[in-house]
Amino acid sequence: MSKVTTARLLAMKLDQQKIAMITAYDATFANVFEQAGAHAILIGDSLGMVLQGEDSTLKVTVEEMAYHTRCVAKGCTKALIVADLPFMSYSNTDQACTNAATLMRAGAHMVKLEGGDWLVETITQLTRQGVPVCGHLGLTPQSVHVFGGFKLQGRERAQAEKIKQDAKALQAAGIQLLVLECVPSPLAKEISELLSIPVIGIGAGPNTDGQVLVMQDALGLTTGYVPKFTKNFLAEHPSVKAAISAYVTDVAEGRFPGPEHSFN
Numbered sequence: 001m002s003k004v005t006t007a008r009l010l011a012m013k014l015d016q017q018k019i020a021m022i023t024a025y026d027a028t029f030a031n032v033f034e035q036a037g038a039h040a041i042l043i044g045d046s047l048g049m050v051l052q053g054e055d056s057t058l059k060v061t062v063e064e065m066a067y068h069t070r071c072v073a074k075g076c077t078k079a080l081i082v083a084d085l086p087f088m089s090y091s092n093t094d095q096a097c098t099n100a101a102t103l104m105r106a107g108a109h110m111v112k113l114e115g116g117d118w119l120v121e122t123i124t125q126l127t128r129q130g131v132p133v134c135g136h137l138g139l140t141p142q143s144v145h146v147f148g149g150f151k152l153q154g155r156e157r158a159q160a161e162k163i164k165q166d167a168k169a170l171q172a173a174g175i176q177l178l179v180l181e182c183v184p185s186p187l188a189k190e191i192s193e194l195l196s197i198p199v200i201g202i203g204a205g206p207n208t209d210g211q212v213l214v215m216q217d218a219l220g221l222t223t224g225y226v227p228k229f230t231k232n233f234l235a236e237h238p239s240v241k242a243a244i245s246a247y248v249t250d251v252a253e254g255r256f257p258g259p260e261h262s263f264n
């Protein structure tokens with residue numbers, strides 16, 4: 001596999017080849033995952049939960065994200081490296097630019113931020129200044145206390161319409177990738193067809209342009225409550241590399257996610 005760029009991900013959407021993304025937080029796993037064929041590696045602020053043991057992502061700092069981004073970047077030569085801007089690190093355009101610069105200097109190729117049309121100006125500025133941006137809609141974990149828990153989003157008609165409008169606004173502002181988390185499968189399908197950029201789902205059914213999973217979930221290591229949209233690929237495979245290769249091919253061939261991993 002040659003170097004993955006945003007242009008390559010767009011070409012994959014047009015060719016109906018599914019994109020496989022997975023989180024990683026260090027050089028060792030990032031390297032194994034890219035060898036296993038993952039197209040993109042996400043340094044997710046989920047590290048607050050899976051590495052730090054917190055019950056939300058809210059305490060994660062830009063410095064912590066930069067440290068893990070540096071670690072991942074050392075282990076990767078091919079995958080697209082996407083880093084989350086953490087909670088309250090992009091409250092205004094200047095703050096977003098400063099913090100995005102820190103993550104890009106740490107080795108990210110793209111930054112991800114959670115939210116809808118209120119981010120239009122921020123996305124416009126970031127992209128103008130050379131920072132590729134990934135959006136994140138649906139269940140945005142940084143808003144867990146607004147939602148009252150990690151709950152499915154977009155079930156009601158008005159809520160679904162808002163997510164759709166936000167997706168269009170973010171695309172118009174310049175995002176090159178969108179993560180759609182925990183929404184009904186038909187809504188995710190509709191948004192994936194509506195947008196020209198690739199849409200990566202998690203708990204969003206099989207009809208998106210790709211999938212993302214938290215690595216601890218994909219390897220069956222998550223303690224406590226395991227979200228229904230995850231699958232332990234290590235259960236049926238002899239090594240971490242084989243497990244993630246299976247994830248990549250199951251996504252490519254439409255075997256993952258199945259109905260048991262999706263909300264209808």
Ligand SMILES: Nc1nc(=O)c2c([nH]1)NC[C@@H]1CN(c3ccc(C(=O)N[C@@H](CCC(=O)O)C(=O)O)cc3)CN21
Pocket residue numbers: 045046049050057139141150151152182214216217222225226227228229
């Ligand atoms: N291990 C792990 N996996 C993740 O996917 C993940 C994290 N951590 N931390 C950051 C966020 C939080 N996420 C979560 C966490 C829990 C649910 C969850 O419990 N979902 C319920 C849906 C409940 C409903 O029906 O509304 C589920 O059954 O999956 C969803 C997303 C996704 N991200």
Ligand SMILES: CC(C)C(=O)C(=O)O
Pocket residue numbers: 023042043044045046047084179181202212213214
């Ligand atoms: C669950 C994914 C999409 C994420 O944002 C993270 O790992 O932080």
Ligand SMILES: [Mg+2]
Pocket residue numbers: 044045046084141
């Ligand atoms: Mg995140």
